[in-house]
Amino acid sequence: MSNHPVEMFKYHIWASRIIMERIQELPDSVLHQEVNSSFPTIAHALSHMYAVDRMFYQVLQGEEMPEALQECMALNQTTLTSIDEYITRFAVLTDQYQKWLQNGIDLEQSLLLNNPYVGPRQTRLAEIVLHVVNHGTYHRGNISTMLRQLGHASVMNDYLLFWYQESASSI
Template identity: 60%
Template sequence: MTNYPVEMYNYHAWASQTILGRLKELPPAVLHQEVNSSFRAIADALSHIYMVDKTWYLVLSGTDMGEALQECMPLAGRVLETAEDYVNLFAELSEQFREWFRNAPDLERTIILNNPYAGIRETRLSEIVLQVVNHGTYHRGNISTMMRQLGYASTMNDYALYWYQEPAASIS
């Protein structure tokens, strides 16, 4: 039986690596070139995605959301030099997620999420995983738009394309 939150996370990891692969094909300066968009530059968008992914990973791992945000917020301003640096950073975090999935409790388990910006609510672990995926999809769209503004084509990274790819590391 397919574990859909895990499958969606696998898609998220694949899609992030796919767009990073495209960025590696472009001139290195593209990563830091300023654009008039939701982020100053593509590197800023990548750092934001990573920061949010890392925050949610810590929450899934049992860290209070306020503490996770405090630990991860500085990551949003940490801009890396090359697309390869981002490839490695995202791959490392993806492996941490995969290890968590291998050892995870029931993904339908409910936790109390104390979001300092939105309040307290009960949330299933699976909902958090889907939030990670949805957030990444949204901002990969921003990156695609930014690439086009800079005069470069993006790359398809839709979930439907993922269906036809070899999964990065299938988790049973």
């Protein structure tokens, strides 16, 4: 039996990689080209995704959310020069998450998540992992829309495709 939050996080890694590889195929200017969307550029969307992933990793490591949020605010507001820099940054963080997940931590364990926007809440570690996945899915959708607005096709990164690619790789 698989661990659902861990499997979903594998999907998050795969889908983020797939969309960044698609951006890598396009002209370098696409990353910083302005659009009228949720974010001014694809770089801003990627920076936001990374900042939130990083912030929640720090929370999972035991840091209080207000402090982790404060530390990661600059990451949210700073864009990188190239898609290769984003790929590298996400890969390092992915490795950190994977090591944490492989440590056999009980994801049903709770912590008091003191969210400065909505207040404290007892939250299972699994819920945090699933939030990271869901947040990434939402913003990959934004990026797909932004790519289309810029005249480029996106790439399928649905969970369904992940299932089939995972199944095929285990045959």
